[in-house]
């Protein structure tokens with residue numbers, strides 16, 4: 386007779402947890418701007434799966450790859466984004482693809498995924514090339530003027546110009562305008578979403594603090610920007626009625642004009658803003674972290690310069706879409722930066738119903754925080770994981786080669802809600818890093834030690850100023 390052995394189930398209360406105070410739980414230990422660092426610290430001392438408490442709420446945290454992937458893949462079934470996310474996004478008028486749950490999610494997902502599919506990127510390439518060259522000229526100007534480069538500012542201009550061109554069909558050219566208003570407003574909204582989603586009490590529904598008034602101003606400005614985009618798109622659609630949509634915005638407008646579509650004007654606004662929010666900081670900060678890590682490494686910069694010359698010849702930026710296939714080493718640089726300095730160090734989920742993950746009972750409504758960096762820095766997943774080695778990504782990335790477990794790289798999420806912008810982001814990162822390596826050498830303009838990790842939904846460098854020099 387065989388005896389069925391079943392692992393005993395564990396409750397959240399059975400898992401390790403940092404010591405906490407009555408009522409407050411671990412609230413006094415949490416600084417929202419360092420949330421990921423605190424959780425990573427606990428993961429080091431308590432192990433990959435543990436809990437902590439924010440007031441009365443017990444939160445499950447894991448950096449275990451199998452557990453994280455099970456939860457990510459079980460959407461929209463047993464897991465979802467935090468249930469505080471959708472109401473917060475809704476009251477801000479930004480309830481687009483990232484936050485939307487339930488039946489509305491699938492049609493929006495299909496629309497956005499199609500618009501950001503790799504096939505779309507080939508026809509978009511000439512525009513991306515133009516915007517990359519604009520960034521090169523801006524950096525050349527700072528070399529000529531002998532001024533330091535504010536990398537974060539320039540890169541967010543670059544990513545807004547790129548997203549707006551691809552998704553809305555409008556080259557807003559913020560890189561060459563002195564105005565940085567739209568970036569500032571976008572940069573303010575995402576931290577406020579993060580802050581409100583994790584707030585213990587939604588006080589802003591009863592009274593407002595200065596930050597809430599600033600948020601209102603930023604939302605108004607971004608909404609005005611979205612209205613301008615919609616105006617341009619409607620004008621183009623009027624000029625060629627009945628034609629197939631040229632971009633995602635036109636596709637969304639056409640859908641919202643269909644009476645039975647269930648896709649409203651508000652959905653169009655919400656998704657314009659969502660795509661600006663999702664596409665700006667993530668990509669810009671990933672490139673910025675890569676530049677921060679390369680800044681002190683003259684030898685690697687030289688090797689990348691040679692690789693850029695091999696791939697691009699005399700050109701200052703990659704000239705054809707086919708050329709981008711030769712930029713594997715630059716993709717490796719971007720992926721190493723994301724692995725070691727993840728802009729998405731946390732993915733916030735919640736159990737939709739009573740669920741179980743690796744024998745751990747997760748009651749309905751439990752927040753599930755997935756930590757992405759510990760597995761990516763584990764030697765079992767990436768050989769010499771603490772070393773910055775772009776070449777580790779060359780070749781067949783998806784193979785489970787020894788010492789390279791791509792499934793432990795969760796920077797773009799996983800499962801049905803994985804990032805639909807990853808192909809665009811990867812192409813943007815390759816283009817900028819290849820252009821940079823071809824044309825410039827660079828070094829820190831100030832002590833690199835003052836650049837800290839700041840968490841506000843995405844994880845950014847606190848500041849980054851570099852001194853660029855031109856290479857003929």
Ligand code: HEM
Nearest residue numbers: 483663664667668671729796797798799802803804806810
């Ligand atoms: C390096 C750049 C980027 C990183 C690291 C990144 C990371 C992520 C992550 C971690 C998620 C959550 C995935 C999940 O829950 O499984 C996500 C979702 C999303 N991303 Fe990105 N992203 C990047 C660039 C972009 C870009 C360029 C766009 C579009 C212009 C974009 C649009 C979105 C959208 C719309 C979602 C929500 C998808 C859904 O819920 O169905 N992202 N991204």
